[in-house]
Amino acid sequence: MNRNFLLASSLFLFLSLMSCNAQRNKGLCCGHKPDSAAIVLNNQAVNAYTYRSNSPDSVKKALTLLDNAIAKDPDYQLAYANKAKYLNDQGNVTQALETLNAYLKRNPTEPYTILGAGMFYEKMGNKKEAMDYYKRAEENFKRLYEEDHNSAHEINRYFAIMLIEGPKRIKALYEAERDRLASDEENRKANDTFVMSIIETPREEFIK
Numbered sequence: 067m068n069r070n071f072l073l074a075s076s077l078f079l080f081l082s083l084m085s086c087n088a089q090r091n092k093g094l095c096c097g098h099k100p101d102s103a104a105i106v107l108n109n110q111a112v113n114a115y116t117y118r119s120n121s122p123d124s125v126k127k128a129l130t131l132l133d134n135a136i137a138k139d140p141d142y143q144l145a146y147a148n149k150a151k152y153l154n155d156q157g158n159v160t161q162a163l164e165t166l167n168a169y170l171k172r173n174p175t176e177p178y179t180i181l182g183a184g185m186f187y188e189k190m191g192n193k194k195e196a197m198d199y200y201k202r203a204e205e206n207f208k209r210l211y212e213e214d215h216n217s218a219h220e221i222n223r224y225f226a227i228m229l230i231e232g233p234k235r236i237k238a239l240y241e242a243e244r245d246r247l248a249s250d251e252e253n254r255k256a257n258d259t260f261v262m263s264i265i266e267t268p269r270e271e272f273i274k
Contacts, residue, residue: 104139
């Protein structure tokens with residue numbers, strides 16, 4: 067199942083799914099190939115946190131490992147995403163947002179991170195800033211889709227539009243593009259599932 071589709075499902079999935087896929091060691095949509103030492107540190111952090119997230123020592127260890135991974139490779143998106151997730155899990159939303167914005171200073175057009183940062187802004191009550199981020203994410207998802215025609219980018223663009231305008235708009239967009247976005251029936255059904263999840267899930271479930 068395509069990771070990028072799942073990123074659109076909720077802020078939890080945006081961040082936690084990054085952790086679940088840590089062992090894949092793939093560059094994300096920015097195309098960056100991570101440093102091998104940074105990958106090792108990131109995977110160690112995932113292992114330290116996954117089974118002992120209630121332990122302050124394990125959380126501290128995981129965050130330290132992720133800081134070291136970022137120091138080794140400042141463009142390693144997965145390490146930033148994991149760090150933001152763990153901070154958010156611990157209630158440190160401001161620090162989680164700062165982590166994503168640190169990545170965006172280096173990669174300002176990366177829409178998945180822009181989208182996640184916007185959701186943190188909304189969670190913190192800064193709706194105006196959140197809307198600015200959602201619009202940036204929508205523009206850059208559109209750019210990526212025009213470059214490689216990966217339907218994951220377009221479906222995530224729908225998610226950004228939903229956060230800006232509401233679910234009715236994306237229902238109409240998807241109905242117009244449904245057949246074009248799918249390479250086969252299996253892919254079409256998967257797309258249907260994710261788009262319906264975006265449409266039917268209450269907004270507060272995404273921003274929690």
